[in-house]
Amino acid sequence: MPAQSKPSIAQYDEPKYPAEFTHFDYANPDxxxxxxxxxxxxxxxxSYDSLNPFLVRGSPAPDIQHLMFDTLMQRSWDELASEYPLIADDVEVAPDGLSATFHIDPRARFSNGDAVTAADxxxxxxxxxxxAVSPLFNSQFALIKSATVIDASxxxxxxRHADRAAPLIAGDIPVFSPKWAAQAxxxxxxxxxxxxxxxxxxxxxxxxxxKNDKQIVYRRNPAYWAADLPSRRGMYRxxxxxxxxxxxxYTQLESFKAGDTDxxxxxxxxxxxxxxxxxxxxxxxxxxxxxxxxxxxMQGMMFNTRKPMFRDARVRKALSYAFDxxxxxxxxxxxxxxxxxSYFQDSPFAASGLPSEQELALLEPYRAQLPASVFAAMPKQPDTLPPHTLRDNLRQARDLLAEAGWHVRDGQLRDASGTPMSIEIIDDQPGMDRVILPFMRNLQTLGIDARLREIDSALYQKRLDNFEFDMxxxxxPTVTIPGVELEHRFGTASASQSGSENYPGVRSPVVDALIRAVLRAKSLEELQTATHALDRVLIAGCYQIPEYYSPASRIAYRTSLGFPDLVPYTYQAEDWVISYWYRKPSAASVASANAH
Known part of the structure; x- marks a missing residue:
């Protein structure tokens, strides 16, 4: 079967929007x-000290990547995973799924007026x-083995292997000119x-x-070539x-309330x-x-399972009972x-109820390696709603800790050798202490020496990258369709790679096998089955104490701003405001327009 070139692609099924679409439903083209x-x-x-958002060193100017660097294709915000023309106006995926060829729109231009070419x-x-760049980009595009210029366009x-996500990952590549690094x-x-x-x-x-390292002004490029593309119409107003x-x-909020920001x-x-x-x-x-x-x-109190005290899942589960x-x-x-x-909360990929026959087919080969809870109804986290109480939960925690060999002696929780359990919780977010401190008090009730250490963001990230933390x-961050990022977050190979996102140190052949099932899924149904099974195993592994989420974005704004009638299905609030909101015309300008 010969390859077919298409203006848009979807990871599963067909793209929502036809080839002749004029704009996304959640955009206001007028x-x-x-x-x-x-x-x-x-x-x-x-503050910021860099104009290059791709480096590991320095802090990049706010939102510079999205405002100054277009990608080959544009993802829609009301589908699971589909892409539409932007720099590339056409894509041809090989029948074997091992390559994809992108055609560059001949109108595409850099900010200096140069045409964008395949070589760029x-x-x-x-x-x-x-x-030369941050490992985050290395990992994002790790599935791509190489790029080859066929001709100028x-x-x-x-x-590296056939993957339904691979062409879309290639479509996510931000494009910049080699002349950026050239000197006079x-x-x-x-x-x-x-x-x-x-x-x-x-x-x-x-x-x-x-002006300084705390302020930057971006101006819309009047020669921006893509302003009228369907994937850009109604965007960047x-x-x-x-x-x-x-x-x-505090200062940020007061500035907004005073009208200094919008x-x-x-x-x-x-x-x-x-x-x-x-x-x-x-x-x-x-x-x-x-x-x-x-x-x-997925936000949670994370355990570093590289620490001996957290290697036993019963210990991790016990501590989840202390989170009220x-x-x-x-x-x-x-x-x-x-x-x-769930690790995929509020999405089609979250497990619920009893495992389906299809999920059991994936899980049964590993029954001996998994707790019985994986094969039961998807559990809810411990709660203190009547008739449950925190006292009852702490009793269950005490019993689980005892099963794992931890007992209170001389007022402290100790293992068989007499070593006390001592936990340092690190954080860099102002305000999170009010969440962590009540949890610490409950840990101390169990005889655990728990301490909070608040550190600056740079040191915090360094300690995370080198796995130097207890909790x-x-x-x-959420993704619309789970995929290759799961290897970096939970795969055994990433557990020993500094800078990876496998911060809890998950090393499980079962998790590895289920991630492979996710990546080889050939239909949306297969993908959902694999993610449901993976969700059950990750929750049963107690690598994090799941916390909470808001089902809505909380946005305060100046009433002179407007936004489209339709809210995207999933979005980052800041990106939605910057990309699709606009300044409403003043009453005077409306009256003048009507007069003419």
């Missing part, structure tokens, strides 16, 4: 394309798969030293102004986007419940709203959260 957006900290960074795409891939990616004298700057040179990039924005970085959340995405339930008040809310300048969002991130989520949600979170019970709260 939205005004002017005005400015004053935004705050895009992430946890409080290969350069971008070769750079992002080299040691076609580039072929060969894959003809010499080139090594890519890992390329930190303060404005990119020659492919995206919709340019850097207009840098602000003429200017300014980021102002604040050192703490949008505040709130992640604190307490702040949302109590702090969004004041004259600018009363006079209608500011408002706030909950927006539905699907696909919860229900009390926290009632007393501190104003009832705004829901409990996580920490960690969030695995």
């Amino acid at each position: 939205a005004p394309s002017n005005g400015s957006l004053n935004f705050q900290n895009y992430n946890e960074a409080q 795409v290969k350069y971008s891939f070769d750079t992002l798969s080299s040691s 076609r580039v072929r990616f060969d894959f 004298d003809g010499k080139r700057i090594a890519f890992d030293q390329l930190t303060n040179v404005p990119p020659i990039a492919s995206g919709p924005y340019l850097i207009e102004q840098r 602000f003429e200017r986007i300014t980021f102002k970085l604040y050192l703490d959340h 949008v505040q995405v709130e992640y604190s339930s307490t702040q949302w419940a109590r702090k969004y008040i004041g004259k600018n809310f009363d006079n209608g300048l500011l408002t706030r709203q909950l927006f539905s969002n699907h696909g919860a991130q 989520y229900d009390w926290m949600n009632r007393m501190m979170f104003y009832g705004q959260y829901r409990r996580l019970n 920490t709260t960690f969030i695995y």
